[in-house]
Amino acid sequence: MSTTSTPTVLYQADISAVKEFLKDLIRKTASPESIEWLTQKLTLVSSNAYQAKDLYLAFSAAPRFVGKENLQVNKQDLQQATDIRAGFNPSNWTTAQAARTILILSIPHQNPETYLATIEKLFNTADMGELVALYAALPLLPHPEQFRKRASEGVRTNMGDVYEAVALNNPYPSDYMEEDAWNQMVLKTLFVGKPIYRIYGIEKRVNPKLARMLSDYAHERWAAGRTVSPELWRSVGPYLDDTLLNDVKKLFAQPNDLEKAAAALACTQSNFAPAQELLNEHATLKESVMRGEITWDLIGNRLLEIN
Amino acid sequence: MNPHNLMLIDPHIHMTSRTTDDYQRMRQAGIVAIIEPAFWLGQPRTEVGSFKDYFSSLVGWERFRASQFGIKHYCTIGLNSKEANNEALAEQVMELLPLFVCKEGVVGIGEIGYDDQTPAEDRFFRAQLDLAREVGLPVQVHTPHRDKKAGTITSMEVCLEHGIAPDMVIIDHNNEETVRDVLDRGFWAAFTIYPNSKMGNERMVEIVKQYGSERIIVNSSADWGVSDPLSVPKTASLMLEKGISIEDVRKVCYQNALDAFGKSGQMHESDWLTPATVDQREKFSDNSVLRGGQTPVIGEIKADTVLESNIVR
Numbered sequence: 001m002s003t004t005s006t007p008t009v010l011y012q013a014d015i016s017a018v019k020e021f022l023k024d025l026i027r028k029t030a031s032p033e034s035i036e037w038l039t040q041k042l043t044l045v046s047s048n049a050y051q052a053k054d055l056y057l058a059f060s061a062a063p064r065f066v067g068k069e070n071l072q073v074n075k076q077d078l079q080q081a082t083d084i085r086a087g088f089n090p091s092n093w094t095t096a097q098a099a100r101t102i103l104i105l106s107i108p109h110q111n112p113e114t115y116l117a118t119i120e121k122l123f124n125t126a127d128m129g130e131l132v133a134l135y136a137a138l139p140l141l142p143h144p145e146q147f148r149k150r151a152s153e154g155v156r157t158n159m160g161d162v163y164e165a166v167a168l169n170n171p172y173p174s175d176y177m178e179e180d181a182w183n184q185m186v187l188k189t190l191f192v193g194k195p196i197y198r199i200y201g202i203e204k205r206v207n208p209k210l211a212r213m214l215s216d217y218a219h220e221r222w223a224a225g226r227t228v229s230p231e232l233w234r235s236v237g238p239y240l241d242d243t244l245l246n247d248v249k250k251l252f253a254q255p256n257d258l259e260k261a262a263a264a265l266a267c268t269q270s271n272f273a274p275a276q277e278l279l280n281e282h283a284t285l286k287e288s289v290m291r292g293e294i295t296w297d298l299i300g301n302r303l304l305e306i307n
Numbered sequence: 308m309n310p311h312n313l314m315l316i317d318p319h320i321h322m323t324s325r326t327t328d329d330y331q332r333m334r335q336a337g338i339v340a341i342i343e344p345a346f347w348l349g350q351p352r353t354e355v356g357s358f359k360d361y362f363s364s365l366v367g368w369e370r371f372r373a374s375q376f377g378i379k380h381y382c383t384i385g386l387n388s389k390e391a392n393n394e395a396l397a398e399q400v401m402e403l404l405p406l407f408v409c410k411e412g413v414v415g416i417g418e419i420g421y422d423d424q425t426p427a428e429d430r431f432f433r434a435q436l437d438l439a440r441e442v443g444l445p446v447q448v449h450t451p452h453r454d455k456k457a458g459t460i461t462s463m464e465v466c467l468e469h470g471i472a473p474d475m476v477i478i479d480h481n482n483e484e485t486v487r488d489v490l491d492r493g494f495w496a497a498f499t500i501y502p503n504s505k506m507g508n509e510r511m512v513e514i515v516k517q518y519g520s521e522r523i524i525v526n527s528s529a530d531w532g533v534s535d536p537l538s539v540p541k542t543a544s545l546m547l548e549k550g551i552s553i554e555d556v557r558k559v560c561y562q563n564a565l566d567a568f569g570k571s572g573q574m575h576e577s578d579w580l581t582p583a584t585v586d587q588r589e590k591f592s593d594n595s596v597l598r599g600g601q602t603p604v605i606g607e608i609k610a611d612t613v614l615e616s617n618i619v620r
Contacts, residue, residue, distance in 0.1 A: 053405045057442075061409035064572060125359060125403075127366035127410045159371045 012144045012175070013085035015105050021084060022098040025071045030095050034066040038099050046106045052118070059103050059122060063096035063129065070094055085139055087171025087200040093136065100133040105140060112143040123150060128159055135165040138172035145176060152181040155188060163192065167199060174201025183210045186235060187217060193307070196231035197300030203234075211239035215247055222250075230262035231303065234296045237269030245274055252282060258302060260285060261294045308540050309337040311553060314579070317539045318342040318564035319418070319447070319479060319499065319526035322369055322380070323361075329529075329536040330376035336540035339579040340379040342568060343369060344418035344447050347389050349531050355399035358386075362407045370412060379579045381568065383417030383447045384408050391431040392423070401434060408442050414568040415439075417447025418479060421458045424451060429465075436469040445570050446476045450485065459485045463492055477524065477567050480505055486514060490522060495567045497524040500538035508542045512549045520555035524563045 027035060041058040044050060073081075073091045081088045090098065104122070109115040119141070123134055135154045138147055151173055154166030167173065167185050177185065182205050189196055196202060214236050218228045233251065236244055251263035260282070267279035268289050279286050288294045309315070315337045322330070322343050333341070343365055352358060365382040373380035384407045386400045408416065416439040421428050439446045446466065451458035459478060466476050473493035480499045481489055489496040498514065499505040506514075511525060527538035535541070543560045547553065568574050 056406045057409050060406070060411075063411050064409070121406075125363055125406045127363075127412070128371060129411050131367070159368070 009144055011142055013088070013140050015140075015142065017084050018088075018140050019102050019105055021077075021080060022090070022102050025073065025077065025090065025093075026066060026095050026098050028072050029069040030066050034095070034099075037065040038062075038102065041103065042106050045103060046108070048108050050107065052121075055103065055107060055118070056122075056125075059100055060127070060130065062099045062103070063094075066095045066099045068094045068096045068129075071098060085171065087169075087174070088139055089169040089200075090136075092169065094129075096129065097133040097136065100130065101137040101140065104134070104137060105142075109142045112146060115143060116146045119147075120150070128161060131157070131159070131162045132165040135162060136170060138166070139170060139175070144172070147172070148176055148178060148181075151177055152184075155181065155185045160192070163188075164194065168194065169198055169200060171200045173199070174205050177205075179205075179207060179209070183207070183213055186210060187213055190214075190217065190229055190232055193229075195300045195304055196229070196234055197297045206235045206238050208239045211236045211244065215244055218247060228259075229303065230256070230258040230299050231296065233262045233266040237266035240266065240270040240272045240275045242274070245272070245278065248275070248278065252278070258299055261288070261299055262296075264289050265294060265296060265299075308537070308544050310544075311547070313337055313543060313553070313557060313561065314339045315539050315543060315560050316340045316342075316564045317527050317529075317536070318477075318524060318568060319344055319497065319528045320536060321346055321528070321530035322373065323348075323364065324531035325529060325536055327372075327376070330373065330378060333536055333540075334376050334378055336537050337543075338378060338540065340381065340565075340574070341373065342381045342383060342414060342447075342564070344383045344415075344449075345385050346387050346418055346449075346530070351390050351393065353393075353396070355396060355403065358400045359403055359406075362403065366407065366410045366412065381412045381414045381574055383415035383445075384410075384413050385416045385419040385435055385447075386431055387418060388420050388422035388428045388432065388449060388451075391428045392425055394427050394430075397427065397431050401431065404435070404438060408438065408444060412573055413444070414571040414573045415445040415447045415477070417477075418449040419446065420449040420462050421451045422449070424454065424458055424461070432462075433465060433469060436466060436471055439475075440470055443571075444475075445568055446471060448476060448478050450478060450480045452480075455480075455482070456484050456488075460488055463489070463494055466494075474567075475570060479526070480528070482506060483510065483514065486518060486523075490518060493522075495522050495524060495563065497526055499526055499528040500542050501528050501532075501534050503533070508538070508545045511542050512546050512551065515546060515551055515555060515559060516549075520558040520563070522563060522567075523559045524567065525559050526564075 044054045045058065071090055071093045081090055104119060107118060126134060138151055141147060151166060157163050167189055173182060173185055186199065189199060214232050218232055221228045240248065248263045248266050251259045254260060264279060264282055264285035267275045317338055320341050320343060322341065345362060345365060362384055370380040384404065386397055391397045407413065416435050419432055419435045421432065436446065448462050450462060462478065477495040477497050478489045479497040481496045486496050498511055500508055500511055515523060525539055525542050527534065527536055529536040539560050543556050546556045565574060565576060
């Protein structure tokens with residue numbers, strides 16, 4: 001998955017299915033006038049001869065006409081979202097955000113360069129709400145390989161909501177981000193205190209460099225007398241060796257139950273024999289893990305509750 | 308400084324040039340919302356990209372920065388009169404404006420108007436009045452420092468000529484010599500409390516005593532020059548001390564700005580009356596992302612912890 005390879009992917013999702021799905025969600029909360037406004041703008045921008053100004057004005061004015069209500073996403077909707085695009089999760093989206101996404105999925109995209117230039121122009125002049133919409137839409141856009149640099153740029157933001165839009169509940173990074181950018185994203189998510197378990201595909205993209213970076217970060221925190229999020233070890237477990245196992249031993253010795261639980265989970269993820277032996281020394285925790293009473297997602301949820 | 312705990316709005320302040328200390332003191336003094344008009348930066352820009360990034364920062368980073376201090380940040384977008392004199396560049400800036408004027412929290416076209424009152428300034432002032440009419444936004448008019456009275460009257464006449472209703476126009480930087488003309492014509496009259504070149508607090512008190520509180524607005528225009536981001540709270544305090552009623556003070560330091568710029572549909576009292584909450588409720592509004600029947604943490608951000616959150620220990 002390197003940038004030098006010839007682009008091969010044209011679509012990540014069936015665009016017309018995404019548009020219909022989002023329109024249905026907007027209809028649940030927005031007024032008929034809002035839908036009418038949107039339909040009219042979509043007709044304007046989907047023509048091959050559309051005017052850039054029409055797109056800019058509609059894209060920025062969306063909240064004025066369709067509002068900023070939270071979408072009502074029920075279990076069936078969420079299932080449908082996942083069926084359309086694995087990992088697509090609009091639970092936290094607003095009506096304006098959905099409308100903006102439909103707009104950028106409606107403009108002509110046959111020419112990848114032109115499409116990229118248009119989307120980049122929207123990014124480069126975006127306000128906060130627009131940035132959230134654009135980054136969260138990355139997993140739905142045509143020509144997905146073109147947006148790798150943009151996704152990495154999103155991770156550099158200092159605005160919390162924008163960061164969440166690119167890093168959390170978004171399947172684009174795990175599918176397309178370069179490994180170094182992905183590693184920075186995981187580390188920064190911990191650094192800014194956001195939940196790791198909401199990074200889609202966190203398990204899929206584990207790698208030895210990330211495990212080393214995370215362990216170093218934990219040591220830095222410990223040296224400063226600071227706490228270390230138990231979620232950090234989720235991407236370390238698969239790469240346990242003699243060195244990293246010392247971290248896990250330290251975790252087992254912590255007074256915090258969630259850290260002990262993280263230690264047990266990390267050992268479970270490992271094929272390293274000494275890690276299995278260490279886990280056997282903590283029989284109760286091992287059983288909890290085996291029975292599925294301890295999972296990384298539960299730890300992540302628990303951390304959110306107490307913080 | 309604000310013994311009655313009045314909520315205050317500074318509808319003209321260039322926060323790009325101010326520090327976080329200013330934001331902290333402003334919030335402590337009772338300022339709940341500010342409007343940052345697009346202006347020049349002390350020296351003329353030479354590339355259109357500089358305008359693009361400046362406008363972007365007004366709707367992006369500056370807004371986020373303000374929110375960290377519990378202050379709602381709005382802005383007006385426009386090509387200022389000084390830089391309108393570089394016509395080749397001004398033409399390119401005009402092409403940028405449609406990208407920005409309909410963004411969230413853009414409460415007007417501004418600050419636009421005359422400086423030297425040149426033909427180029429006139430051309431781009433008029434073009435932007437047409438844009439304001441097209442998108443239905445209020446106009447924030449900068450009046451010239453020199454030949455002020457005539458320039459102020461011309462500004463209003465040109466607005467009317469372009470079909471803009473007086474109640475959609477905030478005429479800024481008024482003084483004793485211009486206020487009567489502005490009020491008589493039905494425009495909003497804003498006053499900038501700025502050392503040396505504009506109004507002083509004491510004079511502002513006298514204006515309100517003489518003209519009342521209808522359609523009069525106080526602001527600081529604090530920027531990169533010697534200026535005071537607490538001009539509005541200080542003037543409010545002085546007015547109360549000098550016997551102006553609390554209701555009149557509330558109008559000139561809060562309500563009138565909200566009424567005038569609220570005509571954009573982008574500025575509502577609920578924006579700051581509804582307390583900011585920690586992100587979990589927003590992010591977990593649907594239980595589909597929570598497991599095992601857990602409930603999200605919901606809590607208001609307390610004023611004293613807003614500042615706290617910005618401190619890295």
